[in-house]
Amino acid sequence: MKKLYSVKEVSEIFNISTNKIRFYEKKELINPKRNAENDYRYFNENDLIKLHTILMYRELNLPIESIRDIFKDESKNNLLNHFYTQWEVVNNQIHKMQLIKGSLEDIMDNVYESENESYKAEIIKVIESMNEIWKVKNEWKDKWDFNSWAKTYDESIRKDCSTLNFYKNYDKLLDTVFEKAVVDKKMTIKVLEIGVGTGNLSRRFLDENYDITGIDQSREMLNVAKEKFPKLKLRLGDFLKIPFENNKFDVIVSTYAFHHLDEEEKKIAINEMLRVLKLDGKIIIGDLMFESQKDKEEIMETLTKGEIEEIEDEYYSNIDFLREQFKVHGKKLEVTRIDKLVFIVEAN
Numbered sequence: 001m002k003k004l005y006s007v008k009e010v011s012e013i014f015n016i017s018t019n020k021i022r023f024y025e026k027k028e029l030i031n032p033k034r035n036a037e038n039d040y041r042y043f044n045e046n047d048l049i050k051l052h053t054i055l056m057y058r059e060l061n062l063p064i065e066s067i068r069d070i071f072k073d074e075s076k077n078n079l080l081n082h083f084y085t086q087w088e089v090v091n092n093q094i095h096k097m098q099l100i101k102g103s104l105e106d107i108m109d110n111v112y113e114s115e116n117e118s119y120k121a122e123i124i125k126v127i128e129s130m131n132e133i134w135k136v137k138n139e140w141k142d143k144w145d146f147n148s149w150a151k152t153y154d155e156s157i158r159k160d161c162s163t164l165n166f167y168k169n170y171d172k173l174l175d176t177v178f179e180k181a182v183v184d185k186k187m188t189i190k191v192l193e194i195g196v197g198t199g200n201l202s203r204r205f206l207d208e209n210y211d212i213t214g215i216d217q218s219r220e221m222l223n224v225a226k227e228k229f230p231k232l233k234l235r236l237g238d239f240l241k242i243p244f245e246n247n248k249f250d251v252i253v254s255t256y257a258f259h260h261l262d263e264e265e266k267k268i269a270i271n272e273m274l275r276v277l278k279l280d281g282k283i284i285i286g287d288l289m290f291e292s293q294k295d296k297e298e299i300m301e302t303l304t305k306g307e308i309e310e311i312e313d314e315y316y317s318n319i320d321f322l323r324e325q326f327k328v329h330g331k332k333l334e335v336t337r338i339d340k341l342v343f344i345v346e347a348n
């Protein structure tokens with residue numbers, strides 16, 4: 001039999017007063033059943049999950065009326081969607097607080113170290129830089145609408161409808177990224193895949209029992225991946241606000257995802273990846289790229305207007321730019337060309 005909880009137990013679980021629980025009951029957000037014999041209210045698991053959701057949304061200042069609307073659809077998918085929303089808000093707050101904390105540390109160092117009034121100008125610089133980073137982190141939008149592509153993604157890449165046949169070497173790219181990630185087969189490694197999509201690269205790691213977690217900014221992609229690979233650990237998250245603590249992973253892999261970030265965003269994404277990577281870890285990115293500005297110009301000259309438009313709808317990396325960015329962090333880049341537009345870069 002499923003466990004039932006008294007008001008007192010619920011108030012202890014959530015660390016809130018029984019009055020607060022009654023308030024939500026009066027507002028008809030929760031509706032615990034009454035025991036026929038003693039008329040006491042008892043809460044079941046659904047009531048507890050609902051209460052958790054109410055408290056989270058109240059923490060985020062959502063009005064009672066809006067919460068009531070959310071509860072109108074109690075399907076599993078709708079519930080999952082709300083947890084995703086909460087997760088996103090919490091992850092955002094953590095990232096914002098981390099940025100503020102880091103900036104305050106920089107400001108305090110400046111004030112300590114400065115011998116004259118010049119520290120005031122430095123403080124302004126730190127504040128400007130913090131706000132600029134937060135703006136970039138916050139303003140990335142999925143203008144390609146991956147949610148609507150999720151269900152047909154696998155089928156469409158097999159057909160490869162793109163004019164430039166981006167996916168003609170799809171399996172070769174994924175196999176090579178996997179091989180590079182697990183060169184030392186005896187080592188136990190923690191792997192993170194960013195932009196996991198429908199899980200095709202992660203599957204290679206799962207099949208050989210590697211500890212892999214995938215993140216993606218698209219909820220629908222995550223749903224498809226979970227349906228295909230129920231054992232795959234998945235989280236909502238993006239390159240710019242990776243939802244994990246520092247120095248957690250040995251290897252970070254990503255395929256066909258990095259070109260959805262422009263250069264400013266790529267710089268921040270590289271910082272983010274290095275933050276969650278162990279110090280001796282490696283990052284392997286398989287994606288659409290140009291070797292250099294010269295390589296780009298030569299290739300563009302051979303393309304039709306339609307093909308150029310397709311390329312310019314996204315942000316193919318310039319490998320020289322990536323090399324510079326990783327060099328700042330003491331990482332070297334190894335480059336493997338898969339075909340005209342597809343490369344693997346490995347930062348070690």
Ligand SMILES: C[S@@+](CC[C@H](N)C(=O)[O-])C[C@H]1O[C@@H](n2cnc3c(N)ncnc32)[C@H](O)[C@@H]1O
Pocket residue numbers: 140146194195196197198199200201215216217218221237238239240254255256257260261
């Ligand atoms: C073309 S699909 C590639 C999927 C998979 N990696 C593969 O190789 O088949 C691009 C994926 O990257 C995800 N993506 C795009 N931009 C992202 C970002 N900034 N952060 C996280 N995921 C992102 C998309 O949601 C989508 O699932």
